[in-house]
Amino acid sequence: MNNWVEQKLDYLWVNLTGTALTYADSLPRDRTGTYEELCRAMEERFGDSQLAEVYKSELRSRQRISGESLPALGQEVRRLVQRAYPDIGAQGVEELAVERFREGLIDQEQRMAVHRSKARTLDDAIKAAMDTEAWQISERRVGGHHKVRVIGAVESQELKDKIQLLTEMVKELNVQKDAPKVSTSRPFACFYCDKSGHMARDCMKRQADRKKMQSENSKQLC
Numbered sequence: 001m002n003n004w005v006e007q008k009l010d011y012l013w014v015n016l017t018g019t020a021l022t023y024a025d026s027l028p029r030d031r032t033g034t035y036e037e038l039c040r041a042m043e044e045r046f047g048d049s050q051l052a053e054v055y056k057s058e059l060r061s062r063q064r065i066s067g068e069s070l071p072a073l074g075q076e077v078r079r080l081v082q083r084a085y086p087d088i089g090a091q092g093v094e095e096l097a098v099e100r101f102r103e104g105l106i107d108q109e110q111r112m113a114v115h116r117s118k119a120r121t122l123d124d125a126i127k128a129a130m131d132t133e134a135w136q137i138s139e140r141r142v143g144g145h146h147k148v149r150v151i152g153a154v155e156s157q158e159l160k161d162k163i164q165l166l167t168e169m170v171k172e173l174n175v176q177k178d179a180p181k182v183s184t185s186r187p188f189a190c191f192y193c194d195k196s197g198h199m200a201r202d203c204m205k206r207q208a209d210r211k212k213m214q215s216e217n218s219k220q221l222c
Helices: 008-015 018-026 034-044 048-061 070-083 090-103 108-117 122-178 202-222
Strands: none
Touching: 008 034, 018 034, 034 070, 048 070, 070 090, 090 108, 090 122, 108 122
């Protein structure tokens, strides 16, 4: 009615911008001679069928990235499924989204949890993965605290042993300092076992008692 049949091709060219204009300029002349031919070429390049293949490729390679929450991953998977398979239906979207969400998980325990849950919807799959992740975080915290307590107990016992050894050495030095001088031809007595012929540092009874005490302390720690 407005005699636009011949002008609409020109209007289409005027309104093309960016990537679309660059692509249209690269087409051969026989594919841009009429409005219908140019529209057909643009549909092949930018139409829904072409975009669906892009979404499918992105969906196949989609995995959870560092710092990404599980609900965020699930939301992105659902979006890609809906774009890649627009005619699959609601039930098909849920089933495929559950499968792709499970495959997108990096953690093996979380993938196994989703598999064992037999989730029929994406929300159920996300919940199963989140429950497992919460349990993993809790286990890491408990394990870390337990490790700190064990190390502290061992170091504390080692410190006690060192203090006791130093105390005995000081006692031995004090005894030797305060003891009256005796003839070198007469044997001296050990202050630990009161037997003559050796000093406290060489006392066999003292060494045996010390080993016994360390063994008992180790059993208490275990």
